[in-house]
Amino acid sequence: MSFEEAIALQPAWVGIWLNVLFLGAFVLPVALLFWKPSRMVAVWTLIASLLAGVSVVWMFGQMGYVKLLGLPHLILWTPLAIYLWRQIGRIDMPIWPRRIMWVILGIIVISLAFDYVDVARYILGERGSFAVQG
Template sequence: MTLEEAIATRPVWLQVWVNILFLGAFVLPLALLIWKPSRIAGLVTAAASILAAGGVYWIYGQLGYVRLLGLPHILFWTPLVFWLRHQQARPDMPVWPRRIILTVCTVIVVSLAFDYADAVRYLLGERQPF
């Protein structure tokens, strides 16, 4: 079973969330490429999200659909959020990239809340696949 097929077996709210996460962490950052002051933020965010996704697929291939799947998000997105907030505060950052960065950070932080909770539960012994 692929990761996409495994997600399709989960509750509808989770499937909706995965789509929101894809839009907020993978697609929306590409809009930052429009403005020169936010281009690096867009590229760094896209790269971090691609690396995190690759890590999720790798863990899925090794362990299956387990609570540890959020670990790559934790490793790549936690420092990214702090860096993006710093980028957002730059005086030369136009208003629309600031709004986009805030939206991206909001989506990522919500995801990280789930990811941290799941990682802790995994470390405390909940290692069975969903």
Template sequence: MEEFNLIVAQQPQWIQIWMNILSFCAFVLPVSLLIWKKTRLTAIITMLGSTLAAAGVLLIFNQLGYVRLMGLGHAVFWTPLAYYLWRQQGHEDMPTAPKWIIRVVLLTIAISLAFDYADTIRYLLGDRTPVLAPA
């Protein structure tokens, strides 16, 4: 994990900012859904999905380094999670605040998935150069 953090620190500033937003929206914000009884299961599923996605990314990083295929770790777990969150935010009887929290989490995951799918496809098409090697 330390090596991963060192490499992220070498990324352009916008990527570092994005990683902070992503971490907050995928790991911290879902905890707030525990407040409402109606969204407690959604909170747990979201936190579990994000934890598994992060583990997938770190597993690929540990095996292959900082390569574009790391996006596959997110894609595997966040694709079904995004569908689930889409369904949850559409419930008409859900209070407004958790509905908007779910939408922010979903939007953040969807943006990440756009990058993740593009990177994974590039890797599978032959772009296997490490994005950034450790210093």
């Protein structure tokens, strides 16, 4: 079963959430490239998101659709969230990049909440695949 097929077996809200996550991890960071003060934020967000995405797909190929798939997000997006928080507070940061960063940060924090719970549940013994749940 492919990653896309496993996602398709999930409730509809999971697919919707993954689209929102894509918006926050890849689309909105590109918009930050337009302002010089936010360009490095865009680059780091895109790098972290790309590495997380590739890692999740690789882990899926190795382990299946298990709760541990959130681990790359924990490793890469926790420091990214702290970085975004600090960049939002910069005095030289224009208002629109700040607003975009707030949206990105919100999406990442929501994703991290799911991921921390899933990874903890995996560590505590919930190791079955959840691709068959509906």
